Amino acid sequence: MNKDAYAVALRNALTEIKNICPDVSRSFIFGKDRQIVSGDSETDEETMEKMISSFQSVAEKADTIGSLKAFYVNGKEGKVILSDVNDMYLALAASENADTTYLHSITRVIIVTVLKLLETITSTPTPPIPPQSAPSKQLVVDTLSGFFVGDSVQIDTELLEEWARFLRESVSEVEVEAFGGEATLCKVKEINDSKLKGKGMIRIPEKICKTLEVKKGELVTVKPAST
């Protein structure tokens, strides 16, 4: 999850805290590295930076009490609460009558829950999308015989083009599988006999037919090689 989504999620959490606790007037979160993570719209960045600077001044001297966990400033017209929440710091400004204990409980539940949820989402690996394979076709066998037939099979141009568009590359080899289970890889060309085009046929040299144990007129399954 990118940083922006993280900040948006926490900003929403801060908004919900203000909805639940109307005594809260301002809030923001910053990290242990003193960088602002997220804040409400009422608190300008300058104020946040000053607050972080004040916090840092106290935190630097707080080793003597075992590091700074919380800092409360209670004024006649309000209060500011700064507390450690899951390796971050939450700053809240609230009215003088705000129940600090209640605020503590609510903020900890909401912020910790959101942070744990964000951790779970970012740590769960996205399952890889399996590569799509080109659809196989069942074609009728026609045998090729003679000295010059070579070892390439022949199929319709349209099918080769369809596979090429799917794979975004030209198809030079196909896998031919008979119903008996035998399969073989063959070079492939376009059907050159115009009378046989568009009839869903595959023209296979006789020696390959023997390998596959298929005869003319039988069905075989054909698909581009390595799909």
Place this chain on the structure above:
Amino acid sequence: MSAKNKSKDDIEVLQEKLQSIKGREEIIGYILRGPNSASIDLKDPTRIVDYAILSATAFEEGQNISAMFEIGEVDSIITEGEDTKIMSMVVNDHCLSIFMEKNVDHDKLCKNLNLT
């Protein structure tokens, strides 16, 4: 009685009360800093300097934060660490910081010391 004398009496009363609580197990000590003098009483004297610096910083930054967020005159500042916390407040122009264990009810302590 002049206001000055009354204030002096109040501070003396406060010091007596602070002396009465410092013997409690959960109270680590206190620093009471006035315009012309300071009283420091800590169970661990080796930490006087560290605690004094922390106390002064807490006061200073508490004032800064109060101005930032416009929350008015500061009544008290609570600084919490792992197991220790400090309650800081101004009493008759004196800066008082009481160091205590984290589980102490500092509001109740304030009432006992007539600081509220």
